[in-house]
Amino acid sequence: MTLYDTVTLTVKIGANAQVFENIKASGDAPGSKLLGCWYSDIGALGKVMVLRGFESEAALVKERQRLLLEGNPFSCGEFVTDVEVSSYALFPFLPPIEPAVHGGIYEMRVYGTKLASLQHTIDAWKNAVPERTKRSPLIGAMYALDGTVPRFLNIWPYASVDERSRIRAEVVKDGIWPPKGGPAHLTTMESTIYMPAPFSPLR
Structure with missing residues (x-):
């Protein structure tokens, strides 16, 4: 995978646990793979970021359309106040991003x-x-x-x-x-x- 997106949710105070549960339950969208989910600790607080990899440009566009038209990202709509979505292409010399345990x-x-x-x-x-x-x-x-x-x-x-x-x-x-x-x-x-x-x- 060389195409990715980040979905950054601004989460209502105290709602992180429910947001995590809903993101986990959402599973992978067709043609995509969940790679990471994090919450902000230093910097702009109240953010939950999801990183996904996509098999193709078509899969990325289709998922973006679904997210926008349904208006309920990861079934978390009631727990968030803002959503920011960005699409990215990996620097060509780097290997695809894969799940791993780094800690910290x-x-x-x-x-x-x-x-x-x-x-x-x-x-x-x-x-x-x-x-x-x-x-x-x-x-x-x-x-x-x-x-x-x-x-x-x-x-x-x-x-x-x-x-x-x-x-x-x-x-x-x-x-x-x-x-x-x-x-x-x-x-x-x-x-x-x-x-x-x-x-x-x-x-």
């Missing part, structure tokens, strides 16, 4: 890039990721197909917030990260720390 926390970073800089960014990441992932794994990096573009999402798991801080400081000190020439092409940066739901395939 997940950092979701979203970067905006200058126009005509996306290919440069992908190339820079291709050169830098092999050394960077020797320090900690990368779940995936993918560029947006809709919404405000160009932008890309990258997902990093860590055992703890302290481990995240330590590893990030080390790779900067050692000149491994960020990718050489990459920051000059960025326009916006946003980071949220998420915790995996108990049933999340990526956790």
